[in-house]
Amino acid sequence: MNALTQPKLSLEAYLAWEEGQAEKHEFYRGEVFAMVGARRVHGRVVGNLVREFGTSLKGSPCQVFHEGMKVQIGDDTVLYPDVFVTCDEADLVTDRIFTAPTLVVEVLSPSTQACDRSQKFALYRRIPALREYILVDPDTRRVEGFRRGSDGLWVLHDMSDGDTLEAACLGLRVPLAEVFAGIEPPPQTEVA
Secondary structure (H helix, E strand, O other): OOEEOOOOOOOHHHHHHHHOOOOEEEEEEEEEEEEEOHHHHHHHHHHHHHHHHHHOOOOOOEEEEEEEOEEEEEOEEOOOOOOOOOOOOHHOOOEEEEOOOEEEEEOOOOHHHHHOOOOOHHOOOOOOOOEEEEEEEEOOEEEEEEEEEOOOOOEEOOOOOOEEEEHHHHEEEEEHHHHHHOOOOOOOOOOO
């Protein structure tokens, strides 16, 4: 995350400013961060996940949203997750700002991977309603889920060697072939 050069803003000032912008910007402790354009593989994985989650959640009290929607964390952070699911009644009637996602999925790219794995994960963990954080890497086909246990601790569930992405908190299961549909597999390297 690289901050734009401008004076620090309050949350209210950021929200008012962001409404008038053509591009999306995230907000953290008074600083504004421009969102970079996504690659085709990123958009494809996001679309695949939204389609599969949406179909699975049909008729449930939960809904899936994607990268154009804001998630507010406390009074100092607003992020645009790639994909998230909320079951919260207030979230399901909001027009612009969500506060209680149950599941967040970030699709990794070389330029965002370090931030998604560290800083953003630390920020998302501040959301009391969040039960699961999943990282999907379209380049390596790795899928890693972090689930909050009843003790409040986050546990890694590496799904990369399996055939299914599982968001256990919502009972969602998506074949990895569907997650990565429309994307060429990475080249195979020979092991000597």
